[in-house]
Amino acid sequence: MKLALDAVLVATLLVLALFSLAARQARASAIGFMGFGLVLALVWVRLGAVDVALTEAAVGALTGLLLLGATSLATPAAQPSRPLRLALAGLCALVAGGLAFLVLEAPDPAPSLAAAAVEPLAALDLGNPVTAVLLAYRALDTLLETVVVVLALIGIWSLAPDADWRGAPMVPGADAPSPPLRLLARLLPPVGLVVAVHILWIGADAPGGKFQAATLIAAMGLLVLMAGLAPAPKLGNTRLRALVVGGPALFLALGLLGFLVPGSFLAWPEGLAKPVIVLIEVALTTSLAVLLALIVLGPGARRPRA
Known part of the structure; x- marks a missing residue:
């Protein structure tokens, strides 16, 4: 079966x-x-x-x-020539064949450093090794990933005209939402938020975490906006921008405090590692949810009212 x-x-x-x-x-x-x-x-x-x-x-x-x-904004492009398509197909087949060869010829059992890598993570008091690795061995990578998302949003906002960049973005379908969409937007977000909080909270000890929870929260927010139940936020709003940078800023600040206690950047104090990591996860979830929703909405398209 x-x-x-x-x-x-x-x-x-x-x-x-x-x-x-x-x-x-x-x-x-x-x-x-x-x-x-x-x-x-x-x-x-x-x-x-x-x-x-x-x-x-x-x-x-x-x-x-x-x-x-x-796709709704893209203009029709010229089709690639047949030789180019054949060359790309051959390249894809070559890559797929190479990967298949590596997988089939790998030793059994495959050499792994997993046991050695997981052993020191017990000091973090985290049951989920993925979360432990992301905020211990790869804490700098995780910090940079959140910063990249912030930079991506700044790049999108920069596409707006100068007179509109502080205004609210356009929300597709919000002007005339269908009744089924409005009903779904009233029923689904409360359930989605509960599931997102659950995914975030269990991320320390089981599969889950900030990125998954933030994406779900962003999706629920977008659903409410698309149904016309709430207006799109103005991009010049100070509180909105504080939410955008709050998570990465807290992550960076706690990382810098590592110089004072453990003695190195992004090192967590002994005995306090789990509370610090949970605090970072909660803060990043909030910022990432806002960031992802704003990236989907796009740049400002309406001039703010005087």
């Missing part, structure tokens, strides 16, 4: 990948890509990588939404 399920998942992935590549319309290709991401999340679950599956499902959904928005 399990083998049959795995075969169906692999076949579905291949079909969706080919559909995304062969679709003549950009919108159909983006929809196929979103379906590919959802099926891939199931594959990660089958492989036991639940953290990766949650990230794929959450971030992949917002990525697909951005692609759909981009």
